[in-house]
Amino acid sequence: MLDILHRDRLALRIHDGAFSSMDLTARHPRTGELLSTVKLMVQTLAAAGELQRDLQRELTYDGLRAAEAKGNKGGRRPAIPVDKTDDVRTAYLEGRSIAALARAHQVSRGAIRTAVVDLLPKYTAVDPGAPAPETQVVLDMPGKVADFLRAAELDNAERAALDEGQAVLRGQGYTLRVTAVPAVHRQLLDRCQVLDGTAAVPAQRKARREYESRVNGLGAHTGS
Numbered sequence: 001m002l003d004i005l006h007r008d009r010l011a012l013r014i015h016d017g018a019f020s021s022m023d024l025t026a027r028h029p030r031t032g033e034l035l036s037t038v039k040l041m042v043q044t045l046a047a048a049g050e051l052q053r054d055l056q057r058e059l060t061y062d063g064l065r066a067a068e069a070k071g072n073k074g075g076r077r078p079a080i081p082v083d084k085t086d087d088v089r090t091a092y093l094e095g096r097s098i099a100a101l102a103r104a105h106q107v108s109r110g111a112i113r114t115a116v117v118d119l120l121p122k123y124t125a126v127d128p129g130a131p132a133p134e135t136q137v138v139l140d141m142p143g144k145v146a147d148f149l150r151a152a153e154l155d156n157a158e159r160a161a162l163d164e165g166q167a168v169l170r171g172q173g174y175t176l177r178v179t180a181v182p183a184v185h186r187q188l189l190d191r192c193q194v195l196d197g198t199a200a201v202p203a204q205r206k207a208r209r210e211y212e213s214r215v216n217g218l219g220a221h222t223g224s
Contacts, residue, residue, distance in 0.1 A: 002034065002042070014041075064169055079111035079164060092116045110160040114179055138179050139214050141165065142207035145192050146176040152191050157184050182218045189215045 005012055005025045012024040024042055026035050034042070080088060088101055098116075102109045113120065117136050141149075149162055161180035168175050178185070194200065195208040 061169075061172065061174070064167060064174060068169060079107040080105060080115050085115050088112060088115045089119060092119060108156070108160050110157060110180075111164065114164055117179065136179050136181050137185070137218060138177055139185055139211075139218075140168070140175040141178050141188070142210050143167075143170075143174040143176065144204050144207040145195070145211050148192055148195060148204065149188060154191065155187075158187055158191070161188070182215075185215045185218065 002012070002025055006027060010025070014020060014022045014024070019041060022038070022041060024038055026038050027033060028035060084105065088105065091101055091104075092098070092112075096104075098109050098112045101112045105112070113136060120135060146162065146165070149158075154162065157180070161178050161184050162176070165176040165178040168177055178188075180188075189208075189212055192208050192211070195204045200208075
């Protein structure tokens with residue numbers, strides 16, 4: 001980023017504190033390299049930011065472990081309370097549509113589909129020549145990918161799938177068990193394409209490759 005700012009002749013200055021007015025893009029007039037004091041400041045700021053992120057991650061893991069010890073599942077609570085799930089499933093079997101159930105319980109259609117996922121028909125197309133609609137599948141999303149996507153701009157279906165995912169501890173980290181149709185999994189994979197870039201840390205790039213392998217393992221599905 002500093003190279004781009006230098007190329008475009010833009011300065012990045014600190015306005016407050018002991019290092020007020022320091023230009024973080026300042027370079028030696030002969031060598032063109034960052035000044036030694038600037039390089040030290042940039043490295044210090046980067047290290048402080050990484051420390052803060054690591055501390056937040058450690059606190060998150062500690063919280064997940066404490067919740068698991070108490071018998072609580074990680075992740076966001078289901079949109080449909082457990083005591084209402086049987087009513088939803090019964091109503092669906094009696095012929096109520098997913099849209100009607102979503103309106104009645106004031107939740108998204110994705111939440112209703114999650115509650116009745118094992119009851120959904122694998123093929124409901126009226127036209128014999130039409131492609132069958134996609135059915136929901138469960139994939140484990142690496143925690144580093146999930147952390148990145150939570151801060152990204154997602155559409156309603158993507159956000160619902162992420163919010164309704166269940167966190168599962170994996171050693172020092174965790175995975176998010178996401179239930180969605182293959183098209184949504186592929187959309188989420190596209191959203192984290194940036195993690196393949198040089199700005200991402202190696203662990204993020206590795207996590208994205210793992211998720212990409214799982215999504216590609218779904219095979220060639222087509223949406224309807």
